[in-house]
Amino acid sequence: MSKPVLQSSPVNHADFKELFRNLTAVFDSGKTRDLAWRRAQLNAVKKMMSECEAELFAALKADLGKSASESFMTETSYVSADAAYSAKNLNRWTRKRRVSTPVFGQPGQSWIQPEPLGIVLVIGAWNYPVQLTLAGMSAAIAAGNCVVIKPSELAPATSALLARLLPKYLDPDCVKVVEGSVPETTALLDLPFDHILYTGGGNVGRIVMAAAAKHLTPVTLELGGKSPCVVLPDANLETTARRIAWGKFTNAGQTCIAPDYLLTDTDTEALLVPLLEKCIREMFGDDPQKSDSYGRMVNDRHFQRVSAFIASGHTVIGGQLDAADKYIAPTVITDVAPDSAVMREEIFGPVLPIVRADNLEEAIALIRSGDKPLSAYIFTNNKRAERKFLEQVSSGNACVNDVMMFMTVHELPFGGVGPSGMGAYSGKRGFETFSHMKAVMKRGWWPDLALRYAPYTDKKLNLLRKIR
Ligand code: NAD
16 A cells, blocks of 8 residues: 655655656546546445544544534544535536537537546645545546545644545545645645645745646645625524524634624614524523533634734633643624724634614615625515625625525535635536546548638628538
8 A cells, every 4th residue: 555644844755756656657547537436436435424424523623623513514524425425426427518619610520528626735724624624625526537635734633634534545546645844735735736725824825826836737726715694684683693604603713614704783682693693692501611512613723813813802702822732712793894903814713793774775784885895694584785796895604694504505516706715516517626627529530621621702701601
């Protein structure tokens, strides 16, 4: 069995080059093109998620304090369902798609034939360390590629576990895990991959894209940003509060598509705050620090960064901190100025600012004054307001009257726009991202019209005009 994990410090570039050479040889052998091989790998992903559930839950608990239910909902069952969906649709997605051939191409046939790209690099982030590596990997396998996975070093227990489990379940000749941090990722980025899927912050996204440019490697960048959540007064506020509290405080707010901040008017805010408080108590009890359902900040740096945001407003819920436990209580702050620190960067933690917007127009103007977000949310019963919001706010994804739930719809592509990312994956779109859609035309031999061949005459030109 080939060596699955490279943990070289300092990085040995020769190891990485050899890894790439080996993968190239396997890809060139055609092994990964075989549909039975692809299906077997996708089934193995499902098997791994169920057989190793306890180990995966333990690693996620160690890295992020995730509860078993949260790990199941947002990591293992997601990855499993995603792989199952790809396996089920493999025949349909890989089929040639016929397109019509115009008069000029007759006799002839034309079609689009998906083909694998080659070797795909998946660089994952720490917040959903199973999902963000394995869902991309499954899509790349479904499309018939070899894959190198680089899990985030900030979730070390999960990274080590994936490095141990993947070679047991998946074909170790075609799927490799490289553990490590910046030096390892930098060395990987020197290689001429056929596609890179990167999930993480925009600054590293720029590094990835610049490295990819040297080889003209296409990239899919899954980045973040401040996802706004507008609550209009006509919304069902009880359900609104429950859904927002769930979306914001899942994984202790460390979710790229979590509602980052709320925009609402003062009357609605006055009604919403007690409802949010009630929901937080129902979900995590009187002391969320004691709740098994509530997570922790990933490390001290993020604990300090997010804690500092609380000072941007008036704390109406939570605010308790415990640095030794990396614990930040589910916190809601009001009287937040649009130019305060908490509004200048993605929060990525359990602090929910409420910013005043007296009406939808004001809310839209405020959102549009910032970067295009990854997700945008609105709670309202008003169809015109909903339409206006969807038309005027550009975002990677959007959800009306809920948050984050579009992730359950396999047919919806997932990805950002502008600074929140480029490209998308999930379901069929994932298959397409990691495929080249080769355009093919096949001609018959006869008739072979003289019309297109020189010498060009006026008579031919007139005929051409008639045919067009
Ligand atoms: P991170 O620190 O885990 O970094 C992501 C990856 O980049 C890691 O594998 C890491 O090793 C690598 N990396 C870090 N520095 C590097 C460098 N200098 N050169 C090369 N590689 C390097 O994750 P993060 O950046 O803290 O992630 C948080 C961000 O990710 C947030 O903005 C969040 O919104 C976003 N995110 C987006 C999605 C999405 O699907 N769109 C999902 C999760 C997180």
